[in-house]
Amino acid sequence: MQDKEITIYDLAERLNISATTVSRGLQDHPAINKKTKKRIFDLATELGYRSNKFASNLRKQKTNTIGVIVPRLNSLFMSSVLSGIEKIVNNAGYNLIISQSFEQEAKEKTNTTTMFNSRVDGLIVSLASDTQDFSHFDTFIKKNIPVIFFDRIAESIQSTKVLIDNFKAGYKATEHLIEQGCKEILHITGNTARNVYMDRFEGYKKALSDHNIPYDPTLFISNDLTEQAVQDSLLNDVLKRDKLPDGLFITNDSSAAFALTILKEAGLKVPEDIAIVGFNNDLISKVTEPAITTINYPGNEMGENIARILINHLDGEGDLSFTSTVILNTELIVRASSQRKK
Template sequence: MEKDITIYDIAKNLGVSPTTVSRALNNHPAVKEKTKKKIFQAASDMGYQSNIFAANLRSKRTNNIGVIVPSLNSNFQASVLAGMEKVANGAGFNLVISQSLESSAKEIANTRSMFNSRVDGLLVSLASDAEHLEHFTPFHRKGIPVIFYDRIANSDDSTGVAIDNIQAAHIATNHLIEQGCKRIAHISGSIKVSVYAERLKGYKYALIDKNIPYEEELVIILSDINEEAGEKIVEQIMQMDPLPDGLFISNDACAASCMNHLKLKGIRIPEDMAIVGFNNEIISRLVEPKITTINYPGYEMGEVAMKNMINHLEGTSGSPLSKTNKITLRSELIIRESSLKKK
């Protein structure tokens, strides 16, 4: 096996000092352009590999930021990652992305792997069955910042970036009440997940505010509310007596799927059943009628979470990470035809 080429080998070959080689390879302004070119050429010809790892060990930085997402096949997570990537690239950081696939066991394994890879910081959206957070303790001990986004942890050691899910769900449900709906069903993901638990609360509060009794049977909770779940949900809705006249569904792909299956059963949207979704995903604008939804600013969430992370890593004074534990972004109701009973 060939031994690694060092800066000393290049220096000897060109008859210059090792310091000059080192400076040239680090693009130091003190080295003349002509010399730099000669050194780069020799390094390339001799097969020199710069030891970024050794340099990183000296500076105790890898310039890698870990991101753990529950699932990559989500438009929302994709737009969050795009926002993160833009900010990270601009600041010279790389993203190391892994997915927990909604499993806390996999999340724990991912976290361990990120820690062993010496990431400078970690951004996490929690898995749906994540109940304990001890796997983040090694990060806190070493002073490695952890920021949660969307699905956040109530922990004093970490910052969370989210929207006010209680308020957003309250607005969505209230809109259906204002359209004349008296029997509103709510379709939710696992309430172990902070966002779904909060949306259920917002739904309940809206009913209480308008003196509408809360009925357990009008709430359908599934571990995974996605496109595939639509048929199953509609079967359950069709067995309710009387039928609901409004549906508040906690995600757009599921709302679109439910709408298609309801239409197959001869239910008119919004005349018989008004529908409100959540997230403002592309699908909400592509179906007929277009779906009223809560705009969830994923790209902005990615940018804000990453800016906080980088401010913290660069030790920028007044970094929000040191001042607050929760950053709340604005969300809004986008009203379209699927909910408009009152034209």
């Protein structure tokens, strides 16, 4: 700490003007003379002045900070979303505070409190898989601090949501498998307490019924989609059945890739014996043998959308209703893992 921090008072003193004028000059306030502004800016750069955000925040009651809480940072989808958010938010002059819930409601609550105490101007959330109670967001709602949910949303909370049409995506994936001749379609997915998994599941069921295939509950597996869980399900359950399924719809690509290797090891041919559809369109789905059919889920785009909505709200009047739901497009990307026909 050799050199003291320069304040507007230092600038004011050297320029023989008031701190008020310096403050206004620095903010490009229209009432300040251009020459004065120039003198202020010049001296400021010369002395290496930097504004003290805390004094400013304290006074303005605004932090220019946006909080993000996600279940886990280390998935490609999440980091794409974050990358998109960061880009927009940063350009708009906001900072990002990021934390992860590790899929636990308790941690999510703590993080939410921390964010609240950090007085973020807005909060972006994708819910932990086991979050049942949403009261920790009440403080935000009550204070009119905007909260945007994405991907893993809470239906019951009145606020802006950005997501894809999971029902449709699930429907399309399943229908595709049916069209490829699958009759016994296994569905492996996450905790259906979460909309993303529930909706895909509903889409799956609807596609089945629309094609007159009865829904078989034993072909539905819900777990946490970790490597371990996928492996256990396949080895200890699926592969021990008398009749093996001929299709698999599994709701993320790394799990799909992992499942693929296990099934191949077990001697099954993909797609001949079992056709596979994943979800997300991560790079991983492109490099397996065969490449995996998947649903394109544009994380980066989603992140940018979320950030834009939030920034507009924050920088705009803020009176607009803040409870829209944005649905992003997804598409089925057909690759070899599911192509049995033609």
